[in-house]
Amino acid sequence: MTGSSISGVYVRFKPHILMILAQIAFSFLFIITEASFNHGLNPFVYITYRHIVGGLFTLPFAYFIERKIRRKLTLALFLEIFVLSLLSVSLTLNMYFTSLNYTSPTLVACMTNTVASLTFILAVILRLEEVNVRSPHGIAKTLGAGVSLAGVMMMTLYKGPSMKDLGYTLIHIEGATTVVQKNWLKGSLLAIASCITWSICYILQTYTLKRYPAQLSLTTWINFVGAAQSAVFTVIVQHKQAAWTVGFNIDLWSILYGGVVISGMVTFFQLWCTEAKGPVFMTMFNPLSTLLVALLAYFVLGEKLYVGSILGGITVVVGLYLLLWGKEHDEVEKKLKENDEKKTLPLPSDENDLKGEP
Template sequence: MGVGKVMNDVKPYLAMILLQVGFAGMYIVAVASLKRGMSHFVLVVYRNLVATAVMAPFALWFERSVRPKMTLTIFLKIMGLALLEPVLDQNLYYMGANLTSAGFASALINVLPAVTFVMALILRMQQVRLRSRHSQAKIAGTLLTVAGAVFMILYHGPAVQFPWSKAQHHDGAGGQQGGFLMGTITIIVACVCWSGFFVLQANTLQSYPAALSLTTLICFMGSLMSGAVALVAERRNTQAWRIGFDTRLFTCVYAGIVCSGVAYYVQGLVSRQRGPVFVTAFNPLCMIVTAVLGSIILKEEITLGSVIGAAIIVVGLYALLWGESKDHANQVADVSASGGSKGTAAAGELPITTNGNGNGKHELGGGRGRGLVFDVETPAANGHY
């Protein structure tokens, strides 16, 4: 039983680590295709079509007897999810990465947990006690994360040389200053959209707990909506829709299967178990892998400002996560002490279920009477990407 419990606890970590490695590969192949002239509007359409085709058979077969009835509210939530992730987030991120670099974009995207935390505060989904060390750590972590992002934007510095990058031509992270600034802004807006996607996805899974079907519907609606956008954006360039057996086709298939289909499903499960902030906690791993691969494959330049800013972001990120983990542990202890599901009928509380070991757990996290919260202990993109 002890080994089984350890394996069950390790699963979310292993899933998110493998997912971040998959995201890193997508960042590299996507930027390579974009810099060769592929339209990011078309890439988003094909990516989500591939994801829909791959995930639909699994959803139809494995969830044929458990799929809830579709209601207008759930349909509107799915439309919102498709708008936030496939349409806005993916297009803005690809645009920003193309204007900057894969390494810079994957480093800046680490502000995602802080954006999610701030969004939770604004929506009154998080509770902060200023006298609590855990809350102070979350606030300090958020401020450090923002400071690191600002540092990356304002200071570039000299290029950092790696043994494999000497005497190579580099693709500067900035290019023209105007393009770099626009790329930075689009990446930050993409972070906001992605955070909104995580919050809405976790909420939607409460009323529509068929994760495979939800993933398929998000990708399908995303294909239709992003297709309409692409038709308008590329109306004078019909050649943009043509892809051959090259990196563009590989990018569409890889991103569709790994970073849309599999990622949405896995992130949805882990988000239900550990909360959206936990899902975003592994971005630094993706940043490191992307930076190394980008400097080797794409010959991208990594500046000192990006390295320092990324380090500040990581410190802030884990201060935020330390506070989240301590709050989470306290909430689990409170739930266990209160007798699991006892008293869940109180107004404003989320339902508490029990696992096989009898330990109470919130489906979407957190303290009593607080509505939706991010500190969760039950089965969780974007990505992302």
């Protein structure tokens, strides 16, 4: 392949590559945060510190790279960013981690993986995503969203026979504790609420990026504002000063990884892909992290891998392919239609000038 053809392929599949890298990053986040929480790190303190680190990481890039394209921050725009930070950081993540204390990780994982389908439904209602049920591409998009959701449900609710134990563990996480089911109803409601706010957040990002098309600057603002909101909440629910102390151990590495990679780089990737491809495209890659976490836990942590996870993962990939295929062909048809409309526009003529008409 020539250099130009490789460059063309990269430009075409750049959003896909970024989203796959994002899901790989989320998979490693699962291991490192589980280790730090078992070590004693408070989840609410983790959220606050992580987004402070994320804001500090993206700040210099946003300041120098986007200083010419960054728009003036008005009060209305700041309030919009405030709400966006509330939905993407402080409110959503704190509800998510609180729901884990009241229910089980399996239930929460099942619910959070429905964010893609919820976002798809909201995008269709708000006409951010076009679905023509008479078109094969529209049918593929709808069917893909449904198949992907079915695969997620299979991964989380159906186990089946377990795979053969590898007999070794590359990484051993100590201090694992069993989740105490204090209030199943309360935890379920919090998990559902976090999924809804996540979906609304991804939709809101689409509108905010139109008024503030500077992804690095928006990432920085979301991190700092979200960290401030989370800090206020954490101070209210966590009065012990010792909880805010982080030593030079797994807790620090967890915060640095979450801040630099997830809150910094991955958030920027998501905003870029949201502006380029829309919120549905970005969220449809989320279930891949569930499959990657299951494989990572099996090969690295030595945990059991069940047939249900494998079958569910294959189903998710099939659904994702159907949706991406339908979306890709819809975009091609849309561009062809726009080009045809441009060609049919009347060309400027000098006849009016010859007649002396305006």
